[in-house]
Amino acid sequence: MADEHLDKYLEDIGIDIDGEDVNAMPEQDFEEPETISANIAPIALEGDTKERAEAFLVNFLLNFDPAYAVEINRIQENRIYADIFGGDPGKIIGRNGKTLQALEYLTNAVLNRGDEEENARVVIDVGGYKRRRDDRLRMIARKAASKVRATGKEYVLKPMSASERRVIHMELADDPSVKSESSGEGKNRKVVVKSNR
Numbered sequence: 001m002a003d004e005h006l007d008k009y010l011e012d013i014g015i016d017i018d019g020e021d022v023n024a025m026p027e028q029d030f031e032e033p034e035t036i037s038a039n040i041a042p043i044a045l046e047g048d049t050k051e052r053a054e055a056f057l058v059n060f061l062l063n064f065d066p067a068y069a070v071e072i073n074r075i076q077e078n079r080i081y082a083d084i085f086g087g088d089p090g091k092i093i094g095r096n097g098k099t100l101q102a103l104e105y106l107t108n109a110v111l112n113r114g115d116e117e118e119n120a121r122v123v124i125d126v127g128g129y130k131r132r133r134d135d136r137l138r139m140i141a142r143k144a145a146s147k148v149r150a151t152g153k154e155y156v157l158k159p160m161s162a163s164e165r166r167v168i169h170m171e172l173a174d175d176p177s178v179k180s181e182s183s184g185e186g187k188n189r190k191v192v193v194k195s196n197r
Contacts, residue, residue, distance in 0.1 A: 049111060049120040053080050056110055057124070060103075065091065078120045089127040097133070100126055101161065134167050141171035144193040145178045154194045159184065165191050 046052065054072050061068040067087035074081050084092055093100045104124045112119050125131060137160075144155045157168065165182055168191045172180045179196045182189055 050075060050080055052111055053082060053107065053120075053122050056107055057082060057084070060107075068092065080120055080122045082122055082124045084124060084126045089129065092126045093129050097129065100124060100129065133164075137164055137167040138171045141168045141180075141191075141193075144168075144191075145172055145175055148178050148193050148195050152195050152197075154192055156183075157191045157193070159188050159190045162189075165189065168193075 047055070050072055054070060057070040061070060061084065065087050068084055069086045071083045071085070072080060073083055091099070092103065094102075104122065107122045107124065111122060123130070140157065144157060148155050160168070169180050169182075172178055172193065177196055178193055180191050180193050183192045184190050
């Protein structure tokens, strides 16, 4: 996402990352005779990375649906883990996790914008969705390794996102009998599990 598009999007939801006064959503006339207006208070993102991540997510979700809440659970190295709860988890997760992936991307783009020194990564989960997904991926990795050991032939998994492929690689990293590598381009990138003998 280009910086000017990100700036416009953030302005539209009332989040001010440059410390300027932003009144994001002007009155809009609809076909009905009444006019609907939304006054969203601008938010300046200040503080350490954890505070900025929490401020961004809280204010984003307030504008999206006030039924959601955010809890920053832990910080490890340059990773911040945030859980979203309340409301309808499906709205945040989206089909095949695409909405959650987009929210995580947007959050990281905002937090790391112009701050190359810190460059923290925010990992967002909703109702344990990612934990369950990662458990399922680890099971798939173990089954693929078992098939490779039994047959001696490589096993190709379906295309996956970078974060999903990472879970597979991490699960198989300590197994001396197999090795894993990514193959393909773009959305067709997949993990290939091979015998290490």
